[in-house]
Amino acid sequence: MNTKRSEELFKKSLEKIPGGVNSPVRAFRAVGRNPLFIDHAAGDRITDVDGNEFIDYVCSWGPGILGHAHPQVIRGVKAACDKGLTYGAPTENELILADMICEAMPSVEKVRLVSSGTEAVMSAIRVARGYTGRDYILKFKGNYHGHSDGLLVKAGSAALTTAVPDSSGVPASYTQNTLVALYNDKESVRELMEKYGEQVAAIIVEPVAANMGVVLPEDGFLEYLRKITEEYGALLIFDEVITGFRLGYGGAQEYFGIRPDMTTMGKIVGGGMPMAAYGGRRDIMDMVSPVGPVYQAGTLSGNPIATTAGIETLKILKAHPEYYSQIEEKAEKIAAALKERGRRTGIPVSVNQIGSLLCAFFTDRHVGDYDSATSSDLKAYAEYFGHMLENGVYVAPSQYEAMFVSAAHSDEDIERTCQVILEA
Ligand code: KE4
Numbered sequence: 001m002n003t004k005r006s007e008e009l010f011k012k013s014l015e016k017i018p019g020g021v022n023s024p025v026r027a028f029r030a031v032g033r034n035p036l037f038i039d040h041a042a043g044d045r046i047t048d049v050d051g052n053e054f055i056d057y058v059c060s061w062g063p064g065i066l067g068h069a070h071p072q073v074i075r076g077v078k079a080a081c082d083k084g085l086t087y088g089a090p091t092e093n094e095l096i097l098a099d100m101i102c103e104a105m106p107s108v109e110k111v112r113l114v115s116s117g118t119e120a121v122m123s124a125i126r127v128a129r130g131y132t133g134r135d136y137i138l139k140f141k142g143n144y145h146g147h148s149d150g151l152l153v154k155a156g157s158a159a160l161t162t163a164v165p166d167s168s169g170v171p172a173s174y175t176q177n178t179l180v181a182l183y184n185d186k187e188s189v190r191e192l193m194e195k196y197g198e199q200v201a202a203i204i205v206e207p208v209a210a211n212m213g214v215v216l217p218e219d220g221f222l223e224y225l226r227k228i229t230e231e232y233g234a235l236l237i238f239d240e241v242i243t244g245f246r247l248g249y250g251g252a253q254e255y256f257g258i259r260p261d262m263t264t265m266g267k268i269v270g271g272g273m274p275m276a277a278y279g280g281r282r283d284i285m286d287m288v289s290p291v292g293p294v295y296q297a298g299t300l301s302g303n304p305i306a307t308t309a310g311i312e313t314l315k316i317l318k319a320h321p322e323y324y325s326q327i328e329e330k331a332e333k334i335a336a337a338l339k340e341r342g343r344r345t346g347i348p349v350s351v352n353q354i355g356s357l358l359c360a361f362f363t364d365r366h367v368g369d370y371d372s373a374t375s376s377d378l379k380a381y382a383e384y385f386g387h388m389l390e391n392g393v394y395v396a397p398s399q400y401e402a403m404f405v406s407a408a409h410s411d412e413d414i415e416r417t418c419q420v421i422l423e424a
Contacts, residue, residue: 030398041068054394059404062267067408080308093307111279113302117241117266118146120276128202130294142370144211197232207252214359241266271309327356337418
């Protein structure tokens, strides 16, 4: 595969941008290769600067549920640009999108738009602390909620890959109020809540973990979190930055039938533009400035272009509920091919899949928590990644991410993907 132009650009980028990338996971370090620089994308295809075209299962880490450059979204964004890019004043678009989010997720009675998932989670946690007057937050090892200081403790996603569980530059005092439990381990939650429960502002969880690879909540786990937070007067925050509008139009909270107190969203809600959101019960959200005493602000929050992309994306998803069963079926086909490959070669492959999210682990263990996820053979994953890439399929350049299937993935491309897997 000719990667001459990518290599040139990467070499130069290394001089001006840390690691040559604006987000660590893009550096391909976990798979021992240099990253490809992308020139354009449309539908389920992505094309690099050397003209190599791939079937894309990264989908920009989640936003691309409709595929790249959906005509209706692009038309809307282009028209919005002609009206100016940002006003720093309220617009009708923000109300339209707020209405759509609250209608999709009834637990969200009021919502604030921000510019990234990190900002959404950071803000939600501040509001939870302001509302409860408590300082502790409980999170789960291997769950990733963005890079705000207090949460970079045993973070998942790239932090997990770079084997630096605690980021340097974060004073110990910033993380002393962060408790870390084990995903799918009720006992670890109970122990911490018995000790700190009265001081815990919130438990924050990825209702489906997708930053240590994809790990599904065991039956009763989310219900347990809902119950124990109520027992101790703590809030339950669902971090739906990935699962929101992904597992269904109502996200994981609709899929599992759990009503959290607060929800964070990102990725799909912005339709591929820099936008995220946090929201929840009215009495909690009325803590936010200028109504309440918890400060949160943003120059480009609710930006007219980003809200247009989000609105058009949600309109299409709402109008096409059938997309969700279609992308689930496509993901199931890929999962089946991965398992079949394992059977034929005797190479241990453990596959987790839910809706259009899936992930292959190279381990013979069932992957149901952080320890089993990190028992995966990372060298085998890197080889799998290389084989897929060389054969025109672009999967996540890290074991600790997810594969995303979009409504634009054609049956032919799904078939092609399965063939490449079976030939691996
Ligand atoms: P951003 O700040 O990257 O928009 O969102 C942070 C975030 C919050 N919560 C969850 C559950 C997330 O998955 C993320 C970000 N996800 C990663 C991919 N696993 C973003 C990719 C990257 O870091 O480049």
